[in-house]
Amino acid sequence: xxxxxxxxxxxxxxxxxxxxxxxxxxxxxxxxxxxxxxxxxxxxxxxxxxxxxxxxxxxxxxxxxxxxxxxxxxxxxxxxxxxxxxxxxxxxxxxxxxxxxxxxxxxxxxxxxxxxxxxxxxxxxxxxxxxxxxxxxxxxxxxxxxxxxxxxxxxxxxxxxxxxxxxxxxxxxxxxxxxxxxxxxxxxxxxxxxxxxxxxxxxxxxxxxxxxxxxxxxxxxxxxxxxxxxxxxxxxxxxxxxxxxxxxxxxxxxxxxxxxxxxxxxxx
Amino acid sequence: xxxxxxxxxxxxxxxxxxxxxxxxxxxxxxxxxxxxxxxxxxxxxxxxxxxxxxxxxxxxxxxxxxxxxxxxxxxxxxxxxxxxxxxxxxxxxxxxxxxxxxxxxxxxxxxxxxxxxxxxxxxxxxxx
Numbered sequence: 116x117x118x119x120x121x122x123x124x125x126x127x128x129x130x131x132x133x134x135x136x137x138x139x140x141x142x143x144x145x146x147x148x149x150x151x152x153x154x155x156x157x158x159x160x161x162x163x164x165x166x167x168x169x170x171x172x173x174x175x176x177x178x179x180x181x182x183x184x185x186x187x188x189x190x191x192x193x194x195x196x197x198x199x200x201x202x203x204x205x206x207x208x209x210x211x212x213x214x215x216x217x218x219x220x221x222x223x224x225x226x227x228x229x230x231x232x233x234x235x236x237x238x239x240x241x242x243x244x245x246x247x248x249x250x251x252x253x254x255x256x257x258x259x260x261x262x263x264x265x266x267x268x269x270x271x272x273x274x275x276x277x278x279x280x281x282x283x284x285x286x287x288x289x290x291x292x293x294x295x296x297x298x299x300x301x302x303x304x305x306x307x308x309x310x311x312x313x314x315x316x317x318x319x320x321x322x323x324x325x326x327x328x329x330x331x332x333x334x335x336x337x338x339x340x341x342x343x344x345x346x347x348x349x350x351x352x353x354x355x356x357x358x359x360x361x362x363x364x365x366x367x368x369x370x371x372x373x374x375x376x377x378x379x380x381x382x383x
Numbered sequence: 384x385x386x387x388x389x390x391x392x393x394x395x396x397x398x399x400x401x402x403x404x405x406x407x408x409x410x411x412x413x414x415x416x417x418x419x420x421x422x423x424x425x426x427x428x429x430x431x432x433x434x435x436x437x438x439x440x441x442x443x444x445x446x447x448x449x450x451x452x453x454x455x456x457x458x459x460x461x462x463x464x465x466x467x468x469x470x471x472x473x474x475x476x477x478x479x480x481x482x483x484x485x486x487x488x489x490x491x492x493x494x495x496x497x498x499x500x501x502x503x504x505x506x507x508x509x510x511x
Contacts, residue, residue: 157431158446160456161466200504264455273452274502308472308506314498329457 165331170349172268173323174378175337176360179219179240181344187239189216194339195321200312202299211293213321214243214336222369223381235383241336241345244291244321245369245377246270252283252292261318268350268378269323279316288370289377292320323347350378418492421484430461430474441497444471472503480507 118126182188195201195214202211216239220227223240246263250270253261260276261283263269284292298315306312310326313319324334332338337345348357357380360366366380384390399406408414423429429436431443447469450456461467468474479485482505490497 157460157462159460160450160454161458161460163458164466262453266455271452275448275452306504306509308504308509310504311472311502312504314501325455329455 163329163331167331168328168333170267170355171351172349172378173246173328173347174268174350174357174380175243175246175323176346176348176357176366176380176382177241178342178344178346178360178382179238180383181342182241183234183238185342185344187216188341190339190341191241191336191345192216194335195324197305198307198310198324198327198335200299200303200307200310201319202295202302202312203304204297204302209296211295211299211319213293213319214241216240217242223367225370225372226367240381242289242291242369243336243379244270244287244323245289245375245379246321246323248376248378249374251286251288251373251375255282255286257282264325269325270320271322271325272318272320274311274313274317274319277317279318281318283318288373288375292318294318418488420489421479421481423478424480426478428461428463428465429478430459430467432462444499447471471499472506476505476507482507 192212192214196203196212199213201213204210219231219235219238219240221240222242227236246269248263248268250261250263253263253270256262257280258276258278260273260278262271262273264271279294281294284294295313295315295317300306300312303312324332324336327334334345334347337347346356346360348355350357352358360382361380364382366382368377368380371377405414408416431439436443450459451469456469458466458468476482482500486500
């Protein structure tokens with residue numbers, strides 16, 4: 116059966132009129148108050164019961180001097196890896212890490228020289244995802260499983276969506292992304308039920324404790340740090356703790372020349 | 384028909400074999416069997432009408448996933464006007480605490496194998 120061109124055009128025209136009519140009827144109904152759009156209906160997003168911590172641009176300042184004075188402890192890493200169900204593998208090739216420590220020369224290899232003070236040379240610097248303003252990992256992700264949140268600049272990950280291609284692992288200049296080469300579940304010492312684990316074939320990294328900030332809690336590493344070396348705050352707010360620290364003391368970032376605009380600052 | 388008898392016997396045998404699950408269940412008085420899922424152990428209302436939840440819970444969970452992960456909207460108004468966290472393990476599993484008797488029983492019966500629990504953790508399974 117073939118449809119005549121004339122008949123087809125007539126039908127298409129009628130359909131277009133019908134659709135337009137339906138839309139305008141809906142708009143009219145809304146205007147006349149027939150459809151109540153203001154009242155909270157089932158499934159609407161509700162305000163967070165606790166008061167969430169909000170920022171226009173989350174940033175972190177790490178006082179490495181305090182780390183040094185506290186004896187280069189690992190409390191931040193322990194706390195982070197516990198609450199986020201990060202597995203521990205014996206083989207360093209399988210290693211998964213969200214926050215970890217690097218000797219000064221590894222964290223700031225472009226700043227290192229042989230005549231640095233001994234204690235600076237041997238400082239173990241906490242390193243984590245820098246939540247860059249210009250994140251190369253986001254640019255390369257083919258599935259948009261990682262993206263920079265518009266509201267607060269956190270570089271997020273959607274583990275449901277990650278296909279494990281590891282482009283982001285290659286793109287990140289800070290080594291902040293880890294791939295799950297093996298099933299992580301059996302290698303998690305104490306599984307926390309309120310946070311998911313990951314599966315084999317998924318990339319993971321620090322999320323600035325986005326799930327804690329929304330509940331009004333500071334990130335696990337910040338809370339765990341006894342020396343008070345880690346501060347998180349709003350970079351857009353001139354009165355925030357991070358801005359004050361940055362204004363008072365000289366700070367550096369990791370690999371600034373790459374243009375990624377990392378948002379984790381180090382005061383030495 | 385050449386070898387007609389053998390073909391007919393073969394066909395009958397084949398039909399009996401492929402309908403075996405039906406005969407088997409009829410013989411065991413399980414013809415009308417459908418799994419009993421455990422009622423919520425606490426909580427008055429579900430976040431949605433339970434008649435709607437039965438066929439569409441997976442759509443709700445998908446929406447929740449996107450809202451929480453991609454939009455960062457963690458809380459919502461339920462059918463009873465109460466604010467709920469959009470969370471499989473924290474909200475659903477707080478009332479339907481037994482994953483085996485609530486989720487798995489029906490999924491096993493229908494032969495669906497969702498991979499929610501590859502990552503998400505059922506609190507009860509941790510022995511809490």
